[in-house]
Amino acid sequence: MNIQQARTGGADAQQQFLAGQVNLFLFDLKNEAMEHGFKTGETWDVRVVTENEITSLRRENHPVISIKLQSNELLTAYLQVKSKLEQSLSKDDTALTADDLVRDEKQHLAAFPVRSFRS
Numbered sequence: 001m002n003i004q005q006a007r008t009g010g011a012d013a014q015q016q017f018l019a020g021q022v023n024l025f026l027f028d029l030k031n032e033a034m035e036h037g038f039k040t041g042e043t044w045d046v047r048v049v050t051e052n053e054i055t056s057l058r059r060e061n062h063p064v065i066s067i068k069l070q071s072n073e074l075l076t077a078y079l080q081v082k083s084k085l086e087q088s089l090s091k092d093d094t095a096l097t098a099d100d101l102v103r104d105e106k107q108h109l110a111a112f113p114v115r116s117f118r119s
Contacts, residue, residue, distance in 0.1 A: 018073050022080045025067055029085075029111055032063045036113065044085060044111040048078050048101060054108045061112035068108050071101040077109050 029044055049057065049066075058064045069077055075098050082089060100106075 014073075018069075018076060021067060021069065021073075022077050022084070025065065025077070025081060025109065025111075026084055028065045032065060033113075036063065038113065043087070043114050045114045046078065046081055046085065046087065046109070046111045048074055048096075048106040049108050049110050050105045051107060054110055057110055057112055064110055064112045066108045066110040071106070072098040074098075074101055074106065074109055081109065081111070 033042075033044075044065075047053075047057075054064070054066055057066075067077070075096060078096075079089070079093075082093070
């Protein structure tokens with residue numbers, strides 16, 4: 001099944017497509033964490049961002065894992081990733097809607113490492 005078939009198919013096809021995208025995203029996070037030597041307590045900052053924000057994140061952080069999705073898929077993927085990473089949702093996260101993402105031109109699910117540095 002390709003992306004176009006999943007998006008134009010039934011609800012089951014869309015759910016399968018999205019589940020696959022979320023699992024791939026999480027797989028990439030795990031691989032990058034191992035490759036970059038994450039230590040205990042280091043985690044990912046997961047956000048929904050615009051085209052301009054993803055460009056800035058890539059300039060300022062390494063690695064940045066991202067995926068571009070439609071707004072309704074983006075919201076579901078964001079909530080699923082946060083849940084699977086066992087990250088709590090803020091008040092803003094729980095109030096977020098697909099319409100908010102469209103209005104704010106959010107198109108990407110992005111994650112970058114949160115590292116604690118000793119001074």
